Amino acid sequence: MEIDRRTFFAGLGGVAAVAAMADEAKAEALEHHMMLQLSVANQAATATDKKFPTAAEVEAQIGTQPSRRGTGNLFVSHTGNVKKLTPLPERPTLVDYFKQRFMATSNHCLQSANRAMQNGMSEEIILACLLHDTVQDLIKVDHGWWGAQMYEPYVSEKVSFAIRYHQALRFYEDKEHGYEYPDLYRRVFGYDYKPEPYIEATYKMVRAHKWYLEPRMVTVNDLYAFEPGVNPQLDQFLDIIGRNFKQPKEGLGFDNSPVAHMWRSISRPDSPL
Ligand SMILES: [Fe+2]
Numbered sequence: 701m702e703i704d705r706r707t708f709f710a711g712l713g714g715v716a717a718v719a720a721m722a723d724e725a726k727a728e729a730l731e732h733h734m735m736l737q738l739s740v741a742n743q744a745a746t747a748t749d750k751k752f753p754t755a756a757e758v759e760a761q762i763g764t765q766p767s768r769r770g771t772g773n774l775f776v777s778h779t780g781n782v783k784k785l786t787p788l789p790e791r792p793t794l795v796d797y798f799k800q801r802f803m804a805t806s807n808h809c810l811q812s813a814n815r816a817m818q819n820g821m822s823e824e825i826i827l828a829c830l831l832h833d834t835v836q837d838l839i840k841v842d843h844g845w846w847g848a849q850m851y852e853p854y855v856s857e858k859v860s861f862a863i864r865y866h867q868a869l870r871f872y873e874d875k876e877h878g879y880e881y882p883d884l885y886r887r888v889f890g891y892d893y894k895p896e897p898y899i900e901a902t903y904k905m906v907r908a909h910k911w912y913l914e915p916r917m918v919t920v921n922d923l924y925a926f927e928p929g930v931n932p933q934l935d936q937f938l939d940i941i942g943r944n945f946k947q948p949k950e951g952l953g954f955d956n957s958p959v960a961h962m963w964r965s966i967s968r969p970d971s972p973l
Pocket residue numbers: 832833843866867
């Protein structure tokens with residue numbers, strides 16, 4: 701893949717900023733930049749090439765890959781070997797996890813939260829957008845449910861409702877509220893894919909729920925691909941996190957909550973047991 705040095709350096713704050721970065725951080729940034737480029741290329745391909753696979757063709761790919769599609773991003777590398785992770789502080793906060801563990805998902809989530817903010821959404825929807833896919837660094841399959849569970853002790857019921865159900869709503873159009881079925885899903889699941897019965901049942905339940913618009917707005921502000929040149933920073937959401945996220949004083953992973961082990965697994969994905 702060809703790297704445009706100017707855009708790459710500009711994205712990191714210029715040549716001087718890059719010079720001040722540690723080698724590990726540079727490698728990380730380069731990998732991230734390549735992922736972005738790849739997504740942009742995929743998006744362009746999606747727009748022009750309408751030849752989507754069938755669900756059966758997608759299914760047939762199992763057995764040709766070294767890992768399963770539901771595996772969390774932290775646990776497998778698609779660009780060579782996995783990298784050594786920087787240790788988290790003794791009492792890690794959401795911001796620490798965002799910066800040191802959510803490498804594969806943070807840009808996408810920041811872009812979604814940024815869009816929600818620009819669209820004048822409530823703080824709860826902005827926070828839900830900011831968190832909605834981060835659990836995919838741990839596990840991708842059923843990420844709405846996993847994500848909601850992982851965040852439940854620390855956010856309002858509305859926020860975890862929005863995170864849990866955005867996954868099911870993404871399969872169902874709602875043009876009235878500005879949501880169309882994405883081509884990305886035709887590519888990833890096959891154009892003739894029918895969601896599982898539990899997804900269909902969940903959709904029907906949420907569609908009739910008084911909080912329907914919470915997860916729906918996550919899907920509306922979600923992005924189907926990375927937007928080139930948009931790199932929102934976590935700083936712009938720190939106040940919203942401060943007001944809406946109950947950071948445990950012991951640190952995420954050490955507060956003895958029912959989900960502490962999920963945070964520890966993200967903190968220490970190299971632990972063999
Ligand atoms: Fe999602």
